[in-house]
Amino acid sequence: MGNPFPLPPPSASADHGSLCEELRRQGRLEEALRHGRLAVALDPGSLGALYNLGLLLYDRLEIEQAILWERRAVRLAPLSAEPHFELAEALLLSGRLEEGWQEYEWRFRLPNVEPPVPPALLSAGRPEPRMQWDGKPGAGRLLLVADQGFGDVIQFARYIPLAERLRPGLVVACSPEMRPILRQMLDDERLHQEWDGLPEFECWCPLSGLPRLLGTGLATIPAPVPYLRADPDAAARWRKRLDGLLPRGMRRVGLVWAGRPTHGNDHNRSMPLRALAALSRLEQVALVSLQLGPPLAEIGDYFGKAPLVNLGPEIDDFDDTMAILQGLDRLVSVDTAVAHLAGAMGVPVSILLPFAPDWRWLLGRRDTPWYPTATLHRQTIPGRWDEAVQEVAATRSA
Template identity: 30%
Template structure:
């Protein structure tokens, strides 16, 4: 920072410049220096709150907004920002309170009402959230972010016809890259395409693609050649499907139609086909095979505690490996194996648990190999991410640990899943509170361990889990 900048006004101007340029550490330093000179500088407290929220320092952000409110108690913008931080901190009831206060002060402000709608959605008050979003859209009918958030609420309410129509707004928010197709290529709307070529586009995560692949046979019945854009970790898994697999880098010449994968559920409303038969290798690596065979007399459980860290809500849907330690300690007769991939693998190394919890994830090169391993385990325990959809698609028993407000596929709330017969669900009953979920998980694993025998089948696992459905749904 320039040493000539000494007064608070110049410091604040420099801080805002850094902030706008994405130089957040320098911006924070300048805001702090402003406040050392002038503790009553309202805008610096507000902007520090914004920066700390961005860096997920929610408690610090909240303190900044509290100082700002002490200076201007009836500022709707501060109240609304404070509501957002409280929502991020899993304090949704308080978030709704402050968001409502902001709306009461400025009822025509769409941003504040939008924030209230999101807080209500996080508390699963879907009817009220929808009302607020409809009010916002009456003021700004062409706002794609409002349309997108409204679609999610509608889907969670199981209003699929209206919800999937609104779901197309995702292409207007700017959060997704535009479809990579030739300029002459037309958007497919579900009509027959005999003698033509249809390209299905991957648009979101691996889990979304695995979930939507269930519609592939319905699509193929209407055409023509079906070409599936496919990331390399999924290619072998999908290799026996009646489609042509296309890499992201490949040319797209000769394509007549295109359709994003996540639009397929809306095109086939009322049809919920089971997952197709996926390619599963007959063998796994010798090392993995020998390890599993040597412990076949024990209950064998795969664990994944985090999804992709690039997913915006990953902190809410994931747990830490350390939170599972009481379960490991209480069940020494159970053999746990880590299938964790990505940055969160480091938690296993840092915990020193690699000998007790073997790192199988680092030995799995793609989803086909993962599927082969899953078929050999008794059970998969994980928080919601791609392997939930994989295990469900190949009928491996899953205990899915779900956050308080998960995605739309997990509504209406139940112990089982309409999409995956082998899935059993343990849900947070309070936002952010995993402890009761993990207590229930420990109980279920202990019951399975008591029943373990060398010929335990996947159907046996599910039958045992189903004995405790009432206990699980009331945890």
């Protein structure tokens, strides 16, 4: 007699794993969980199944379970970058920063991620490549690389003075957009946009690697807010501009409802302008849009009670953004660079977060140790912004 309970074909686990990831991307988390568990049950030794299940559990905010499955994936394939990185994000979100920073170092080994410094530059003119900084003091010049997104650079810029104490005379490689931010930390001549123009350096470090090297834990996050400030003359010009556009006596609330569409998690972190309708009904409030890019077009469909001024087309750089923020009573923003900027300036900011937020916002908190003037408003159901927005509106009307 044949086996009445034949084993599933080898491809069955992979099929369930693929369905798990596809459904996760669609936000169908309950269905995804069923397929993710089946994939692992059918093949407990499948790296993809373990990794995808951990990723899904993060999105479901089942963080301890996500950590468990990503640890299993790491044990199975200790040289695979993806499970290390997802483990890092879950550890950091849960507040276990010290271990999380160690795993976070795997981010530059992810597929299709460029190294922070071109390898040819590290070995140019030397028998041995320039090494990544170990965090120790010394006389040799340190190169810091302003890596990752604009928000990351703004968040981690606070570490530059601390690194400067250990390595005086350090230089920073950054994009042109970040110059208005970083020149508040260093003299302009120490900021470089071209690899070819760098002075000689002994060692290097990504800006996002400084929290690990400096031993940052929840109780030791440096928060010398404000560590960024608007140019006083620019702030005065923008305040005068707003005075001419808005009725007197109204509270000025800035709005940013969408990030860059190229961001990997933009479909979760961004919202349409209409989702902020509760703010448009507030008494004695004037709304000021700092939104950039294609979402600006949504303003054409705005018919709320509160006046809305669109400054987006007039904003050229972060100098303008800082000057505008200086003249607001509060910013309401999704998780974008402008939210980080307001927090770094000490401007009151309400940050609207998706159900499974980025690691830096931790779990369940209304505050954040990174930005003392920020309050966090979280989705309670994936994809649903109404409760979080109503929460912001209630605090503004009180």
